[in-house]
Amino acid sequence: MPPSESDLEHPAFARIPPWVQQKLSAKAVETIKKVHHWMETEVIPAEPILKAQISQPEKRWKTPPIMKELREKAKKEGLFNLFLPKSFGDLSPGLTNLEYSCCAEIMGKVYWGAMTMNCHAPDTGNMELMAKYCNEEQKEKWLMPVLRGEKFSAYSMTEPDRATSDATNINCRITRDPKDPNWLVINGRKFYGNCIWGEDLGFYILMACSDPENPNPWKRHTTVIVPKDTPGLKMVRNLTVMGYDWAPEGHGEYLYTNARIPAENIILGEGRAFEIAQGRLGPGRIHHCMRLLGQTERAYELALIRATDQRKKPRGKLIGEFDSNIERLASMRLQLDSMRLVVMNAADTMDLKGNKAGRYAIAQSKILVPQACADIIDECMQMHGGAGVTQLYPLPEMWTYARFVRLADGPDAAHRHQVGRDELKKAGKVKEQHDAYQRRYKELCQKWGVDEETFL
Ligand SMILES: Cc1cc2nc3c(=O)[nH]c(=O)nc-3n(C[C@H](O)[C@H](O)[C@H](O)COP(=O)(O)OP(=O)(O)OC[C@H]3O[C@@H](n4cnc5c(N)ncnc54)[C@H](O)[C@@H]3O)c2cc1C
Structure with missing residues (x-):
């Protein structure tokens, strides 16, 4: 039964x-109503509190x-785990997926909102992966603590010395320990993946x-x-992203030097990493896009407030009284509403026809939304003048988030390349x-007596 009119009057x-x-x-x-209430009452008002808690140096890498x-x-x-x-x-x-996209947009209004509900990256993609490909013992040991919210997980694929957007280039090595084949030895360098601190x-x-040496490049890798x-x-350093350290999750650079792990930690089987990578490219891939819409709606709300701020009147007019700004706001609204259709279409397509279809x-969303x-x-920052690019507003962090999603989970250029080739x-x-x-x-032409050369 579709929702009632009174349900739909709710601002969510x-x-x-x-x-x-x-x-x-x-x-x-x-659920959508509950997520909305949660964000409005528990998360958005708490933004400065979380900031204050992680700004104490000794607590920077602890979960606030x-x-x-x-x-x-x-x-x-x-x-x-919605x-x-x-x-x-x-x-x-x-x-x-379509229903979740409605929730994800709302939780995206604050960057860390999704984490309060255990719906944050990269754990969502990792949990999907583990639920799909781990055996029962692995699920119990590794997946369940993440699902229960006791532990966080990281995903480590990218390498600083290789073009990793083509994952066949991944070079970090796993070998069986010659003395004990029940153990694996890892050597190499990785880039990104949450900070070890x-x-x-x-x-x-x-x-x-x-x-x-496997002649099939899609069978050379293991997860x-x-x-x-x-x-x-060993973590070489924490990477800053556009100058932010992104604490307490962070993004590390890692060196593996004869790191040993038990062979039972192989997921699905040796040489099957690409099957897993394909599976990881499901819904988790557009969660960022869903949340970015919420983040951008929030930036837009701030722009509306700024446009009508009675204290700010260049040339005696409100910022929102200049035709150029009225048009800007209209065009932002239009873009936001059209992007939502693209993202929701991706979610609905996955529901109706599967992730592969x-x-x-998904590629459309990944190309369109972050940029x-x-x-x-x-x-929106520009409409705030000088204050807009400072820490007085969340706008610089919002922009950074949108900018990095152009790269995270694969650069938009690679998606365009794929779509263009398919076209x-x-x-x-x-x-x-x-x-x-x-x-x-x-x-x-023959029937109607028209000289075909006229229009060809
Ligand atoms: C904030 C953030 C978080 C991240 N988190 C993780 C993480 O948790 N785990 C992880 O493993 N990685 C993570 N990444 C890394 C990210 O997934 C990679 O940076 C990305 O996939 C690109 O790979 P690369 O850096 O090796 O770039 P390269 O493969 O070297 O590509 C560089 C550039 O070449 C161009 N290019 C590449 N392919 C094509 C193509 N087919 N057509 C046209 N141009 C192309 C693009 O401009 C691309 O940006 C994160 C990145 C960011 C910014």
Whole structure:
């Protein structure tokens, strides 16, 4: 039964298009309202508190107390792990990808909002991966503590010395220990993946090369679980992103020097990393886009406030009274609403036709959303004048988030490349269709006595 009119009057549904509203289950309607209430009352007002807690140097890499408290509370209120799609059976809270996209946009209003509900990257993608490919013992040991919110996980694929957007280039090596084949030895350098200093980080899901001579490049790599306290694993440094250290999660650079892990930590089997990487490219891949919409809506709200701020009147007019700004606001609104359609279409395609069929729609979102959100947030900063680029507003951090999503989970250029190549494969069919128009045109010329050379 579609949601009632009174349900839909709730502000949580204000931006959800009617075709999506009609598809929402009663459970989804309740959950969306709860997520909205959670963000409005517990998360958005708490932004300065979390900032204050992590700004104390000795606490910078600890999970802030307010985050711990909120995670406990969210769990009790049934707001944990909302992202796990229905296909995950008992593990899933039962939302479709489309329904979850409505929740994710709302939680995206604050960068760390998703973490209060255990719906943050990279753990969402990792949990999906583990639920899909780990054996029962591995699930119990590694997945369950993350699902319960006791531990965080990291994903380690990128390398500083290789073009990792083409993952066949991954060069970090895994070999069997010649003295004891029940153990694996890892050597190499990795880039990104949460900072090892994070006190609640448990392990890295690492993709590395185990069979470099295999004639099939898609079978050369293996995915393993590396506990963060593994001897031989050393963090070289924490990487800043546009100058931010992104504490307490951070982004590390890592050196593996004869790091040993048990062979039972192999996920799915040796040489099967690409099967896993393909599987990881499901819903988790557009969660950032869903949340970025919420983040950008928030920047837009700030721009609306600024545009009508009575204290700010260049040339005696409100900022929102200049035609150029009125048009800017209209164009931002239009862009936001159209991006939402693209993201929701990707989620719906995955629900109706599966993740593989959703690949193109996911790529569309990944190409369109981060760049357009960065542009919108940039305009919102501009409308704030000098203050907009300072810590007095969350706008610089919002912009940084949009900017880095152009790279995280694969650069937009690689998605464009893939989409462009797929498009070119259609050229032959399109040409046949156009040749058919020409043949028919010539028949019509004969019938109607028109000289065919006139228009060809
Ligand atoms: C904030 C942040 C968090 C991240 N988190 C993680 C993480 O948790 N784990 C992890 O493993 N990685 C993570 N990454 C890394 C990210 O996934 C990679 O940086 C990204 O996939 C690109 O790989 P690369 O850096 O090796 O770039 P390269 O592969 O060297 O590519 C460099 C550039 O070449 C161009 N290019 C590449 N391919 C094509 C193509 N097909 N067509 C046209 N141009 C192309 C693009 O401009 C691209 O940006 C994170 C990155 C950021 C910024």
